[in-house]
Amino acid sequence: MKIASKAASVSFDAVTKAFGAVVAVDQVSFRVEAGSLVTLLGPSGCGKTTTLRMIAGLEMASNGRILIGDQDVTSLPATDRDVSMVFQSYALFPHMTVLENVSYGLRVSGMAKSEVGGRAEDGLALVGLKGYGDRLPSELSGGQQQRVAVARALVLEPQVLLFDEPLSNLDAKLRRRVREEIREIQQNLGLTSVYVTHDQEEALAVSDRIIVMNQARIAQEGSPRELYDEPADLFVADFIGDANLVDAEILAVDGPDAEVTIGGIELKLPARGMERGPARIAIRPQAIGLAVQDSGDGLRGVVRKATYLGSHIEYSVETPIGELFVIDGGVVQPIPRESDVSVRLSHQGVTLIRS
């Protein structure tokens, strides 16, 4: 494989971007280590795409510093940054063939003609499109166009490779396959990549680290596991995976553990540095077990809705602590609607959260 990587880290130092009075990105700082894939995740309008475009140099920061490797690129335009980007719409040049598209960056940066062709072919081979060079983009399927866009960005051996929602125009099946391919190429070449998506499952699947953004700020940063198991706040708990958010009270804190009561049930959970007093807990839908037989004390509820989804069943259960959303793998014996059930919480997937 001739295509190498010149991976460099990316650092944001209190970067702000304002469009007139609207602040799109507010005092954001983070660091992307060389060779890792970091995802910017958040709902639309949270500032993640603007952040990505500031790495590319397509938007200029209003304040703060941006570094790629050791170089301060804050005021460098896109042309002069060693960064390439895969666009949501792919942005393949419709008047050029696939090969011309892939070699475009090499040609405009003045590489010798003799080398350009070979490099571009290598790039196409890397994404499995050998022999497609003479086609026009419009003659390719969506997934193939997507891979051309990746190849076009890769052949420049950029310090940082950016992805702006690269899968959003693909259907669900293809999306899973392409994201695995992207991850594989990224890991094989050791590329530094920044990836923008609003799909939390996609983010969990491809990332080394995830930066969750909300309302122009970073809500939480961490590995996929950290974000899922220890969400920092209600927003992250709700955004990454589903969560039932329930009011609770911390009765006592004993070292790392806290005694918590929810609607009469007492639980022992990691305290996560919280004090006595009212709090909230996030309960993952998979962490709730339902049972029809009467097991005496504990939380009880009534099944109001049951939706059969093949691999699992989703229940909506009315309980004294509120309506709970439950995912149950027991598809063999579904619980009928309006049944009285006892509700048990497992230890995994129940987390204290500052309210």
Add this chain to the structure above:
Amino acid sequence: MNRTVALWLAVGWLGFAILPWYAIEDGFWVFEWLLDGYPLDSDYAPGVLQAVVDDKIWLAPISLFLLLPLGLFGRARNDPFFANLLLISGIGGLAYVGLQGFTIGIDGWEFSTLEQLFGPLGQRQFGLGYGALLTSAAFLFFLTQGIAARGAINGDVFVVGSIGLVIALVGIFILFPVIQILLSALKNDAGLYEPSAFVVKFFDKKIWGLGCLSSNVSCGAAWNSLFLAVTVGAGTTTLGLAFALVVTRTRFRAKKLIRALTVLPIITPPFVIGLAIILLFGRSGSVTQFASDLLGIPAGRWIYGLPGIWFAQMLAFTPIAFLVLIGVVEGISPSMEEAAQTLRADRWTTFATISLPLMRPGLANAFLLGFIESMADFGNPLVLGGNYDVLSTEIFFAIVGAQNDQGRAAVLALVLLGFTLSAFYAQRRWLGKKSYTTVTGKGDSGAHPYLPKRLTWLVYGTAVPWAVLTVVIYVMIVFGGFVETWGRDHSLTLRHYISAFSISSGDGGLLWTGSAWNSFGTTMIIAGVSAPLTAAIGLVTAYLLVRQRFAGKNAFEFGTMLSFAIPGTVIGVSYVLAFNIPPIELTGTGVILVICFIFRNMPVGVRAGIASMSQLDKSLDEASLTLGATSFMTVRKVILPLLRPAIVAALVYSFVRAITAISAVIFLVSANYDMATSYIIGRVENNDYGLAIAYSSVLILVMLAAISLVQLAVGERRIKRRSENSGVKMPAAESKTA
């Protein structure tokens, strides 16, 4: 110091130290001066030598500004010193060249106070020439590079340079002449500033008089123009709507024919329709004679005046209204109308409550365009006006006729400009925000419903006779060129064609003996030169407007679209006023015609560019930029190839408009550079209708041929569009996330 600065520094010195500083009398493309005393002759000397040889010491300081950029050696581009030095050199140089040009003119000092201060000046200055042009360009680009180096537009030299260039050109060739009009409106007959002279001329009875309401005198030209423009606007909108409905919402069979008819007026010199109307309804016109022979109606001159002008303008401008309205009528999403029908509305109710209200902005737009076109029209009132004075022709007679009153022409031009600018402003202000665009990128399926029966007949009744009339008019135009003397002797002849376009072989090979060849050749050359320039500047402007964000963009857009609202006669007068004396001396040359066409037709190029550029997803540019291309390369390799249809449109349109234009041209033609239209008008004034008509038919044919040729040469765009997932997306489908 980087390459771009070095390049422009070289250009600046080339202009100042090598090329002649002043304009060469013989013409822009004549190079006899090389053998005729250059470089020491004071007419041809470069700026440096002018200071020495001819004691024009005021030129010497320019070299200072040209030396400044040398201080950039060894400086990095992000060094504040780099930007500041370029700014000083650019601003200082431009200001100094401009200042010396305006203060020292053809008779020495331009202002008497300066003469008192420094004593009379022996030397005289002529218009700026090659040298001054290059040096000023160098200063301009020093300035823009300085601005770019300070970080404007991400430090993009190409974009800042383009903005600077367009601003400079619009400033010199649109704003400066308009300001000249304002100034000369304030001058009295002796050329001194006297505001009361303006008041007297402005409130002249011939402009604002209302005599026609009470007695038998004619009204003022302003009222006449206004009345004509309102009635023409209303008429063309109604007819245009009828045609648009016929094409989109009836089972009418010859829809293609209607579409083809709409192209004709675009390639017809405006007054030709007036001519054909004279051939039909004039005193010796066919219809008139038919009526007098058969029905005993005495032949009169009723067509000359309001009826004739109105009729001719209706014929000429209905297609414009049609083209505006067809877009609007087709743009109404069929699903809206289908929704109404599923809600139990019948066809008539659907049309009245859904379709028609959605067309409202289009109707207003069509009306205002008709209004502006009618106000600005010069050819038809000139041919058919009779005693009905309108502003555009009054301006012409004020400057060309026995009066030769520049002040009056300027005042009339201001009144006309006031009307068209108000209409233009109303159009932008009122319609700009309020577009009921219902076309989305989603690709609506469904078909427009047909019109209700009664309405269908009404629409047919309006549109079909009009279409027939248009056909008859054009048949007259072709036929009229082959007839001996219209109305008297209808025997067929080739006499007119021969006298206009004969070629004979003489001693030196072919001799172009026809009387039209001279103006025909000039027209072709000028149109051919100006068309690509117009397209280029129009597309660059469109690129800046669509793709770049910069301070003052709204003012920039207004400036570039302004010339669309300035009637040709006003442009013509203003060019005469502005470019007759140094520092920019262009009257009597071919260059002034080329420049006039470029800036008259630029809005068309801009519009065409904006329309197709906003259909290109911005991520295409961004992809190119992130792949390491500069914005110049992005424009060249990505945007331009995708803009071929817009390029064709701009090329064809500016070529055709340069051939058919008359209003501005008639002020700017000279013995050496006569244009076809002004030649034809001259023949018409001599009652030589046969030759005029013959020449016009030839022009129409040439333009048809040119359109087909350009279409062939530029070729089709090489993309097959897929409905989705391709890089080219409809703007409405573009989602701006995060």
